[in-house]
Amino acid sequence: MSAAGDRQGEPLTIAQLAKRAGVSVATVSKVVNGRADVAPATRALVEDLIRRHGYRRQKVAGPAALLELVLHEVRGPYPTEIYRGVQRVAAEHQLAVVVSELGGSHTPERGWVEGVLARRPIGVVSVFSGPTGEQAERLRTRGIPFVLVDPTGEPGHGVPSVGASNWSGGLSATRHLLELGHRRVAVIAGPEHLLAARARLDGYRAALDLAGIPLDPTLVRVGEFHILDGLKHTRDLLRLPEPPTAVFASTDGQALGVYRAAAEAGLRVPEDLSVVGFDDLFPSQWLTPPLTTVRQPLADMAATATAATMAITLAQGMALSRSRVELATELVVRDSTAPFRG
The missing domain is CATH 1.10.260.40 (lambda repressor-like DNA-binding domains)
Known part of the structure; x- marks a missing residue:
């Protein structure tokens, strides 16, 4: 045959x-x-x-009452918000949540899938990471559905995913600074291989283009989503012959680094340098001054009607109404931005 x-x-x-x-x-x-x-x-x-x-x-070998949550690393408020969302939905379905941590990698190591198969969860929610093609195939053949949250790259055909409107967030953050009169607006982007980072950077570029402002390559810096990258790149930006008067940081962590670099240079936020972050994670609202940022619905991305629910729906043998969900971001204006003083 x-x-x-x-x-x-x-x-x-x-x-x-x-x-x-x-x-x-x-x-x-x-x-x-x-x-x-x-x-x-x-x-x-x-x-x-x-x-x-x-x-x-x-x-007799049915799945365990578990929902597997895969995180690229367990550090800072981001994974906490995601876990809370998954836990809320799991509890509604009498499921426990088991967490796999990838040590900073965005792709599970070779032996990861063996552990998942041994635990036999009803489904997998993979955050800011994703299985390889071979791993995904092994999950599929065992009837273990998986859903990507904030995928690092373009999800494969037929792979359910939930993300935020990163492009719109980058657009609104940059447009806010332009509307305040800033013309030398720098951006500290995330890694180029991450879809979310590229989308936020594209939103920045689109805002400049719509305002008729030429892109200055010296104001575009690419790093990781870390505080030290915000610090390092802002130090370099402030040494330019014509430094920026505003910075759009692609994460709140980077924005913390921007604050530190500004203080080192004797600059005040927002009087001398306006700053916008991205995520709206704790402790952004408690900084001095409180950070203007783009709120990303992190907990909601793994809550009702999104990733965790999608995985459970698939495990129950039902079809999804939508396989790709994009949730809106929102600009939260606080005290770290001010009109350009000229």
Whole structure:
């Protein structure tokens, strides 16, 4: 029977997979459940059979009452807000939340998927990260749906995702500074390989273009989403022959670095330098002065009708009304921006 013909039939049980592979049921069970003690060639053979024929989970081996939350790193307020949103939805469905931390990487390591298969969660919510194509295929063949939150790149076809309107956020942040009369507006962008960072930078460029202001490449700096990057790049910007009078930082963390660099240079915020951040995370409103920033609905991105609910809906065998959801951002004006003094 051809592979195409096999895919038209019913998915195979562990016993049927074992018979086709010429191995024991125990060996196939180990592969299905992510156990490491299987020879690579045998694992590849069983995985190929699962990919081509499908796998029918036995009722006695149903998924655990878990929702897996994958975070690229557990540091700062961002993951806390995401966890709260996922936990709220999980509790409504009598589910526990297990957290995987990727140590700062945006792609899970090679052995990550074995752990997920062993835990057998009903679904996976992956934040600011995403499985490789091979990992995604292994989750799919085991009937474990996954949803991307704030994806780092363009989601693959058919992969559900939830994000924020980063482009609109970058546009509104920059437009706010332009409307205050600033013409030398710098931007500290995030890593170029991240979709959110590129979108925020594109929003900045669009605002300048709409205002008829030429883009000055010396005012565009690219770094990481960290405080030290805000500090380092602002120090460089303030050394320019014509320094900026305003800075759009792509995260609130970068904005903290901007504040520090301004203080080192003897400048006051906002009298000498206006600053806008992005995220509206604690402690932005408690800074001196309170930070003008773009509010990103972080907790909501993983709450009702979004990522966690989408994963649960798929686990229940129901279709999604929308596979890609984009939530609105909002400019929150506080005291870190002021009219250009000339």
